Amino acid sequence: MGDLTMRHSDSCARAARWVCGLAGAAIGAAALLGGAAGPALALGSVHADAAAQPAGNGRVRIGWVELEGELKERADGLAGIGPQRPTLRTVTESLAAAAKDPSLRGLVIRLKDAQLGSTQVEEIGQAIAQLRASGKSVHVYAESYGPAEFLLGSYADEALIQTGGGVALPGLTIEEMYMGDMLRWAGASPDFVQVGDYKGASEPIARGGPSPEWDQNINGLLDSLYGALRDRLKEGRKLSDAQLDAAMEACWMGLGSDAIAHGLLDAQVELPDLDERLGARHGGKVAWDRGIVKSSGSGLDTSNPFALLSALSRPVETTPTRPTIAVVHIDGAIIDGDSSPGGLTGGASVGSRTIRRALSAIEDQDLIKGVIVRVNSPGGSATASEVIWQGVRRVAAKKPVWVSVGNMAASGGYYIASAGQRILVNPSSIVGSIGVVGGKIGLGGALEALRINTVVRARGPRADMFTLSKPWDEDQRRAVRAKMQEVYDLFAARVTAGRAGIDLSKTAEGRLFAGQRAVGMKLADAVGDLNASVRGLASAVSLADGSYDVMDYPAPKSLEEVLEDLFKAFGVAASAPGAGLERSRLVGDVRAAGAALLGERAWGSIAGPLEAFLQLRTQPVILASPTVLIVR
Missing domain, CATH: 3.90.226.10 (2-enoyl-CoA Hydratase; Chain A, domain 1)
Known part of the structure; x- marks a missing residue:
């Protein structure tokens, strides 16, 4: 069991993170913690010998999209400086455009430690539905599966896992922390007023436990979120309530083979074998197209001494x-x-x-x-x-x-x-x-x-x-x-x-x-x-x-505005020398500690x-x- 636990630590950790992403942003105890942004979406190669090749000569054109890290709502701050990482809208719009491409036969979405929230999965899932409705096959591939991967896989023709990969589908849990008694024990007096019996925002600080109204509120919301998760899995994987119950019991922590046996996944596949699997499905040798989702913006030529000056003077196009x-x-x-x-x-x-x-x-x-x-x-x-x-x-x-x-x-x-x-x-x-x-x-x-x-x-x-x-x-x-x-x-x-x-x-x-x-x-x-x-x-x-x-x-923001903000952060415009730098360090320390903890x-x-x-x-x-x- 020790080996099993080690092999599944990553999928279990991502399951916990996804539960936080699903429910954590709106419900429960007031948290004395903060946030840190992970890397954004990346587009990577399939493997060494699977570079993008033009379709033709009997080749079958299959798209490849790799999601890694955090998928942001909007572009990063520098306007027109360097390629912009694709955003959620960029991805979904690109998939919608791919659905209209008659030469594209299918698409693989590789999830590589992707930090997807539940609503992001739903929005990408709708784009997958458009692709499938246009006659294209969609395949989700991941080394291990947590709730986000399972949900996204439920929209696809196939949900594939790396051979030997682990899975974790434990459900949803809300663990609230109430600090009122601790604060009073320490001699503090939390003094809060809220208008709205079901509000609950001050209860984790002011009370030693939840009020009946907050209990009702939070349980109703949790029921809705859990119901949405189950409904999606049942619809996408064609499972009954009893079958899904059995699958979740077997796969709260397990192997890919367990998820396949219970209908949550379709097959275990080695990454290099995707060529053969999709080629056999479509009747031809695969030509991978890794340009389905394109970044925007132009690169900044760092070898050109005038490039930075040009970028600084370039107005933001609005x-x-x-x-x-x-x-x-x-x-x-x-x-x-x-x-x-x-x-x-x-x-x-x-x-x-x-x-x-x-x-x-x-x-x-x-x-x-x-x-x-x-x-x-x-x-x-x-x-x-x-x-x-x-x-x-x-x-x-x-x-x-x-x-x-x-x-x-x-x-x-x-x-x-x-x-x-x-x-x-x-x-x-x-x-x-x-x-x-x-x-x-x-x-x-x-x-x-x-x-x-x-x-x-x-x-x-x-x-x-x-x-x-x-x-x-x-x-x-x-x-x-x-x-x-x-x-x-x-x-x-x-x-x-x-x-x-x-x-x-x-x-x-x-x-x-x-x-x-x-x-x-x-x-x-x-x-x-x-x-x-x-x-x-x-x-x-x-x-x-x-x-x-x-x-x-x-x-x-333009590069000029970003540099101005940077100077302010390092104390150039601060009221006291070094104040901005100390605040920047504090924010970084709080962010790093929270990310390490959760x-x-x-x-x-x-x-x-x-x-x-x-x-x-x-x-x-x-x-x-x-x-x-x-x-x-």
Whole structure:
């Protein structure tokens, strides 16, 4: 059994990471951890003697796409400097284009330690369905299988595993950590107020265990997510409930042969033998095409001394040249001011000022015929959410605005989504969490135990509201709750105005919903991925397929802007010498420690929600979804 455990450690670890990616970004205990970005998608060769060759002379053209590391929502920061790594949309659009290629007979998707979330699997799966509908065979290949690999394989004609590879399909687990008792034992006084009985965001810090309302909320969401996983596997692998139960029992940790015996996989194949297997299937020698998914951008010639100067002076292209659908990315914790690629925890944040600039540019472009707001956010600042909502509504007065939800549109993320005229979600997208949380942690007892004496001097009626030396008194707590109720009422009014027929008595107060259930509760209009949203909006504004471009906003930064940010990070523009450098080191240390503890995927999944929650350092009231910490 020791050898079996060693052979399966990788697949089990990836199973745990994927569970975090599925549920961790929206549910459970407040995590004092942050995120780290792994490598993005890579395109690699099949093996040494399988280089891309032109079809012909009896050869069968088969596409090869290799997914490795993290698959990002949008391009990296440098605009036009070097080849851009393919994004999720690049991959799905390329697969959709391949479906229309009459000379392509099939496609292999090799998963090489890919860090795919559940909604990313669903979006790639829809592109696979298009390929199969066009008569092309699709084969998923991996050295080992965890939940993400099994789910993606369920969309394909064949799910293949390296001979001797391990599998892990344990199911979904949520392990919440409640720190209220520990904080009180240490002399601290967690003092939080939330509007919405089901919100739950403050409970992991303020309580020693979950409230009955949060129990109901989180269990309902877990049921939906687990049901979506089972439904996909049953449909794709043609399994009954009983057969899937038996398969999961056998394959919670096992070998590829176990998964094949129970219908989860099709065959064990050595990588060099793929040529022969696919050649036999299609009746000819395979010619591999590794150019199915292409990167964008031009390379920077480092041997040319003038190349850097040229790149610095090159403007970022943000002006459409023909009819265009704009995709505005709300990706990360929502903050006031400018967006940041990584906050204290390493999690990206989206700033209201940055998004409003992008929306203003879109509003003024006549060639932009419609807008998709792509939301992947757990929420954050209440004021920033309202500012962005106002901007979206301003654009919607001139041109149609639809919303596409990736992993989640929770709390402030859903606040923004409600400004759209139509909302589409993936089967595992998490939406809702209509509620407000605010508070502080009184450290008076802990400071006293450390013999630290505090003296508070304040001027003004509420100047000492957020001092850390003592909790609120009843009058202060009433004042905080009154302000939070105002924010909640505005949030509810925005949702009511944007979602005709919604019943807030069944959907608000912090409740969370996934996929089809969100549609049924009128929090969303339909199940559909980003590409379906783009195609649907293009059709609604009478743009024929192939007659329009798709542009991402906010635009990638120029090299000049990136260098300016880099100088700031290293203290050039900091108020104190070396301050930026020390902060950069701190962020790096927090990110590295979290990634080492949980793995890249799990760490990254909680960075955004944590970054949103940490805004309580500077803001008394936030719109944030709770976060789960799942440890294997």
